[in-house]
Amino acid sequence: MKILHTSDWHLGQNFLTKSRKNEHQAFLNWLLEQVALHQIDALIVAGDIFDTGTPPSYAREMYNRFVVAMEKLSCTCIVLGGNHDSVSMLNESKTLLACLNTHVVANTSDLVQEQVLTLNNKQGEVGAIVCAVPFIRARDIATSRAGETGIEKRQVLGEAIKQHYASIYDEASRLRELNQWNVPIIVTGHLTALGVSQSESVRDIYIGSLEGFAADGFPPADYVALGHIHRPQVVAKSEHIRYSGSPIPLSFDELKYKKQVIMVEFTQSKRKQITPIDIPLFQPMAVLKGSLDEIAEQLMPFKTEAVGLPTWLFIEVHMQDYFSDLQQRIQKMTQDLHVEVLKIKRARGAHQQGIEPVAKETLAELTPVDVFNKRLAIENNKQAIAETQVERIKTQFQHILCEIELKEVE
Numbered sequence: 001m002k003i004l005h006t007s008d009w010h011l012g013q014n015f016l017t018k019s020r021k022n023e024h025q026a027f028l029n030w031l032l033e034q035v036a037l038h039q040i041d042a043l044i045v046a047g048d049i050f051d052t053g054t055p056p057s058y059a060r061e062m063y064n065r066f067v068v069a070m071e072k073l074s075c076t077c078i079v080l081g082g083n084h085d086s087v088s089m090l091n092e093s094k095t096l097l098a099c100l101n102t103h104v105v106a107n108t109s110d111l112v113q114e115q116v117l118t119l120n121n122k123q124g125e126v127g128a129i130v131c132a133v134p135f136i137r138a139r140d141i142a143t144s145r146a147g148e149t150g151i152e153k154r155q156v157l158g159e160a161i162k163q164h165y166a167s168i169y170d171e172a173s174r175l176r177e178l179n180q181w182n183v184p185i186i187v188t189g190h191l192t193a194l195g196v197s198q199s200e201s202v203r204d205i206y207i208g209s210l211e212g213f214a215a216d217g218f219p220p221a222d223y224v225a226l227g228h229i230h231r232p233q234v235v236a237k238s239e240h241i242r243y244s245g246s247p248i249p250l251s252f253d254e255l256k257y258k259k260q261v262i263m264v265e266f267t268q269s270k271r272k273q274i275t276p277i278d279i280p281l282f283q284p285m286a287v288l289k290g291s292l293d294e295i296a297e298q299l300m301p302f303k304t305e306a307v308g309l310p311t312w313l314f315i316e317v318h319m320q321d322y323f324s325d326l327q328q329r330i331q332k333m334t335q336d337l338h339v340e341v342l343k344i345k346r347a348r349g350a351h352q353q354g355i356e357p358v359a360k361e362t363l364a365e366l367t368p369v370d371v372f373n374k375r376l377a378i379e380n381n382k383q384a385i386a387e388t389q390v391e392r393i394k395t396q397f398q399h400i401l402c403e404i405e406l407k408e409v410e
Contacts, residue, residue, distance in 0.1 A: 001119070001127035002038060003186065005262040006031070007046035007227030008246035010084065012059030014051075016342040018312065020248060021058060026282040027247045028066050031261070034277060035075050038263060041127055042119045043075055046227030046244065047082025047135055047190030053089060064093070071100040076119050081106035081134040082190045082227055105132040108140040108164065112171045128184050128266065129176055131168040131221065135190040135228075136161060162217040165189075169219035182268040184222035189213075191228055193235045193243075215241060222271050223264050232260050232276065239274060247279050252287050252314040252343070284311040289347070291318050296333055306338040314343045372397050 009027075013020045035043065050059055070077045079102060081090050090106035097104055103117050121127035141160045165187065172185045194212040215236035218224050224241040231254070232245035244262045249255050259279040265272040288298045295315060302311065315330060323329065330344055376393060 001042075001121050001184070001266040002040050003119075003128065003223070003225075003264045003266075004031075004035065004038070004040045004043045005046065005223075005225040005242065005244045005264060006043070006247060007190070007225075007244050008048045008082070008230055008250075009045065010048055010051040010246065010250060011062055012051045012055035013250065015250070018340075018342065020283075021062075023248050023282040024059075025062060027279065028062065030280065030282075031247075032066070032069050032073065034261065035070065035073050039122065040073075040075050040263070041121045042078065042130075043070065044078045044130070044186070044188060044225045045080060046188050046225050047080045048084045048227060049079060049082070049090070050085055052084060053086030055089075067097055067100050067102050070102070074122060075101075077102040078117065078119075078130060078132055078188075079104045080132060080188055080190060080227070083135045085135070103132065105134050107134055108136050112168050115168050116171050116175060118175075126179070126181050126183055128186055129172045129181070131165070131172050131185065131187045131219070133165065133168060133187065133189050136164065158213065158217065161191075161213055165217065165219050169221065184266045184269050184271065186264075187219060187221035187224045189218070189224065189226050191226070193226065193229075193241070222266070222269065223274075225262075230254055231257055232262070240271065242274070248282065249285060252285065255285055255287060284309055285313075286311050287314045287316070289316040289318065292329065292333075294318075295330075299333060299337060299339075302334075302337040302339050304338065311339045313339050313341045314345070315341060316345045316347050318347045369397075 009024065010020075011024050013024075031043075034040070049063060067077060079090070079097075081087055081104075085106065087106040090104055094104040094106070105115060105117075109115060115132045117130045117132050118126050119128045119130060138157055141157075141164050169185065169187065175181075176183060176185065192212045193215050215238065218241060222240065224235075224238075226235065226241070226243045229243045230246040230250055231243065233243050235241040235243065242262055245257075245259060246254070247259055247261070249259070259281075260276040261279065263273075263275045263277055265275070288295050290298065295317060313334070317326060317330075319326075326346065327344060330341055334341055373394075
């Protein structure tokens with residue numbers, strides 16, 4: 001049995017005014033090639049198929065065409081809802097896609113059996129059982145009680161998630177034992193496991209007030225396929241618990257590591273091999289950092305004949321003084337090059353480090369978290385706020401920001 005694990009497609013994303021349509025289509029075409037090349041039996045998409053709860057029509061069409069192509073390859077597809085996905089939107093085509101050998105699990109349910117799926121191999125025999133757990137919303141598994149402290153709420157919620165996983169795994173184990181199937185059990189999830197490395201494009205998600213889920217809360221499955229974190233990585237030094245990461249860079253800082261999908265091979269119930277497969281970069285992107293003179297030197301390799309797609313650039317200029325014409329200077333430096341400058345950022349000089357904002361720094365250069373942290377630093381300087389209180393304030397702000405973003409998605 002061969003399983004291919006991917007996640008966080010974010011179809012329909014706009015990146016600094018640029019559509020990712022062509023990149024996503026190139027990735028889906030490449031993914032179909034890998035399914036055929038490696039004779040994959042089942043594909044698991046561990047959440048965030050779309051970038052928003054109301055994706056553009058082209059993104060939905062791309063998704064539907066991919067499912068049709070997968071069915072022609074005799075490959076089962078499991079689609080799990082993520083925090084960016086709309087439950088109602090995924091469910092509206094669930095019944096139709098089931099006819100094309102695609103299982104959609106948009107949200108958690110009290111009916112444990114709905115989240116336990118059997119996967120057939122190319123011979124039509126049961127080759128694996130999947131505990132298909134999507135993004136968990138706190139209201140689906142736990143009830144808030146009056147008088148609970150923040151710590152108690154987090155403990156109750158963490159235990160509720162652990163019990164939810166345990167009940168689904170127990171049902172999968174019961175099914176395997178009842179039918180005497182010598183097959184692996186695979187568990188999925190779309191959440192933040194404690195101790196992982198994130199990237200700028202990952203929005204912190206909270207399950208209620210819970211920031212992260214301890215890896216020891218996962219049941220003893222043969223493989224745990226996770227989504228939400230865009231950087232591919234092993235969790236808690238456990239080779240079988242993995243994030244596949246996003247297939248294309250969703251922020252410039254994601255250029256630091258290769259994108260990949262994960263192929264997991266089983267011989268009956270035994271895990272034979274886990275193989276990361278590197279994904280090509282479908283859109284050239286680069287980050288340039290330094291003084292204006294250093295940036296000019298880094299731009300030299302781009303003085304070549306215009307072949308293929310122009311490179312998208314993020315330029316971070318390290319400067320001691322404020323230049324009101326920085327945009328014009330960069331534009332002049334790049335006007336004859338096969339590049340597109342998508343973002344310019346001023347970086348503070350050594351003497352400017354501290355809590356004071358860069359002179360004339362614009363909101364366009366800052367995220368909501370940046371603005372909040374700057375203001376908090378100013379207040380802290382005035383009042384000497386206790387470190388523990390600062391951490392509580394930051395946590396509460398992240399919680400509020402997450403709730404706002406989730407409302408925008410749903």
